[in-house]
Amino acid sequence: MKTNLLLIDDDKLFLLLNKKQVVNAGLHTHPETFLNAASALDWLNQNDQKDSNILILLDLNMPEINGWQFLDKVQETSYQSTIWVALVTSSSDLEDKERSLHYKQVVAYLEKPVKQGDLMKLKSIPALQSFF
Amino acid sequence: MNEDLLNAKILIVDDQESNIEVLEDLLAIRGFTNIITSNDPRAVLEIAQTQKPEMILLDIMMPYLSGFDVMDQLKSAGLLTGFMPIIVLTADATIETKKKALSMGASDFLTKPFNLTEVELRIKNLLLNVYLLSQLKVHNEMLEVKVKERTLELIKSNESIQKQNEELKNIAWIQSHVVRAPLARLMGLVELLSLGESSEDLSTEDILEHISKSALELDDIIKDITLKAYQSKVFENKTNEN
Known part of the structure; x- marks a missing residue:
C-alpha cells in the first residue's frame, strides 16, 4: 500500500512550517509540497493508482484555485486512490466548518499554525486508520 | 363656512x-x-x-x-x-x-x-x-404625502444601517481572515523556535526575519482596521447629521 501526504498552501512559510510539523509528528517522512492547487491536481492525475492512500493538508484561502474549488475538482474526478483531506485555515470560521461537511473527503479541520498535537490527533481518526 | x-x-x-x-x-x-x-x-x-x-x-x-x-x-x-x-x-x-x-x-x-x-x-x-x-380629500392627500415622506426616511435610515452592517461584516472578515494569517505564521514560527528547530532551509536567522516581517504585516493590517473604523464613524456622524 502506497501512502502519500500532500501539503497545499500558497504561503511558502506555512508550507515549510507544516512540512516540519508533519515530519516531526511522524505522519509522513517525505510529504509533497505545492504552492498552488493546480500543481497538486496535476500531481494527483499523474500519480493516481489503485491501492494508493493520499492525505492532503489543504489551505482554503488561496488565489486562482482556492481550497473549495480544489475540493470540487477532487469530488468530480473518480480517482482510484483513496483521498482524505484535512482543511488548514487561518480563520476559525464556523461557515467554513459547516461547508466542509458537504465533502466526504474532509476528515479534519485544522487551524493555523498547525501544531504537532493537532497532527497527532489525526492518527486517532477512524477514517484515517488505513492511512497510518 | x-x-x-x-x-x-x-x-x-x-x-x-x-x-x-x-x-x-x-x-x-x-x-x-x-x-x-x-x-x-x-x-x-x-x-x-x-x-x-x-x-x-x-x-x-x-x-x-x-x-x-x-x-x-x-x-x-x-x-x-x-x-x-x-x-x-x-x-x-x-x-x-x-x-x-x-x-x-x-x-x-x-x-x-x-x-x-x-x-x-x-x-x-x-x-x-x-x-x-x-376637506376629507385634502386631508387624505396630505396624509399620503406624509406617509410617503416617512417611508422615504425609513428607506434612507435602513440603507445607512445596511451600509454600517456591511462595514462591520467587512471588519469581522478582516479580523478572521487577514489578521489571523500573519498571526498564525508568527505563532508557528515561535513554536518552531521553541522546539529548537532549525535547518538548512530555515535557519534561526531566517525564522527571526520571518517573525519580524509577520509582525510588521500585522501592524499594517491593524492600522488599516483603525482607519476603517474611523472612516465608518465619520460616515455614521454624517448620516446622523442628515
Missing part, C-alpha cells in the same frame, strides 16, 4: 328662461353670489369642463338633450364624482322619474314650482356635503 357655501359656483340649466330667472332670483335673495346659467343642454358638458361649477341644477325635460342625456355625457367624461353634485329640476315628481335620475347619478330633486326654503336647504346641504368631502 356659510360664506364659502354662498360663494360656491352653481350652474342652472333649463331651456325655459323664465325658470332660470326664478331660480336665480331665489338664490340671490338667499345670498348666493356665483350663479352661471345655460338654456342649451348641449352646452352643459363644455361649461362643466371649463368653468367647473360646484353644483348643477339640471332640468329634465329639454329639447335636443334631456337632463338624463346630459348626465350620461357628464358620467362618460368622468365628472360625476360627487364633487359636482346634480340636483334635478322636474315638474314630474313620479317615483319612476326619481328612481331613474338617482340611478344615473343625481343627488337630489327640486320639484316645480319651487319653494324658497326647500331650494335653499337642499342646495346648502348638498354644498356642505361637497365641502366636507373636499
Whole structure:
C-alpha cells in the first residue's frame, strides 16, 4: 500500500512550517509540497493508482484555485486512490466548518499554525486508520 | 363656512328662461353670489369642463338633450364624482322619474314650482356635503404625502444601517481572515523556535526575519482596521447629521 501526504498552501512559510510539523509528528517522512492547487491536481492525475492512500493538508484561502474549488475538482474526478483531506485555515470560521461537511473527503479541520498535537490527533481518526 | 357655501359656483340649466330667472332670483335673495346659467343642454358638458361649477341644477325635460342625456355625457367624461353634485329640476315628481335620475347619478330633486326654503336647504346641504368631502380629500392627500415622506426616511435610515452592517461584516472578515494569517505564521514560527528547530532551509536567522516581517504585516493590517473604523464613524456622524 502506497501512502502519500500532500501539503497545499500558497504561503511558502506555512508550507515549510507544516512540512516540519508533519515530519516531526511522524505522519509522513517525505510529504509533497505545492504552492498552488493546480500543481497538486496535476500531481494527483499523474500519480493516481489503485491501492494508493493520499492525505492532503489543504489551505482554503488561496488565489486562482482556492481550497473549495480544489475540493470540487477532487469530488468530480473518480480517482482510484483513496483521498482524505484535512482543511488548514487561518480563520476559525464556523461557515467554513459547516461547508466542509458537504465533502466526504474532509476528515479534519485544522487551524493555523498547525501544531504537532493537532497532527497527532489525526492518527486517532477512524477514517484515517488505513492511512497510518 | 356659510360664506364659502354662498360663494360656491352653481350652474342652472333649463331651456325655459323664465325658470332660470326664478331660480336665480331665489338664490340671490338667499345670498348666493356665483350663479352661471345655460338654456342649451348641449352646452352643459363644455361649461362643466371649463368653468367647473360646484353644483348643477339640471332640468329634465329639454329639447335636443334631456337632463338624463346630459348626465350620461357628464358620467362618460368622468365628472360625476360627487364633487359636482346634480340636483334635478322636474315638474314630474313620479317615483319612476326619481328612481331613474338617482340611478344615473343625481343627488337630489327640486320639484316645480319651487319653494324658497326647500331650494335653499337642499342646495346648502348638498354644498356642505361637497365641502366636507373636499376637506376629507385634502386631508387624505396630505396624509399620503406624509406617509410617503416617512417611508422615504425609513428607506434612507435602513440603507445607512445596511451600509454600517456591511462595514462591520467587512471588519469581522478582516479580523478572521487577514489578521489571523500573519498571526498564525508568527505563532508557528515561535513554536518552531521553541522546539529548537532549525535547518538548512530555515535557519534561526531566517525564522527571526520571518517573525519580524509577520509582525510588521500585522501592524499594517491593524492600522488599516483603525482607519476603517474611523472612516465608518465619520460616515455614521454624517448620516446622523442628515
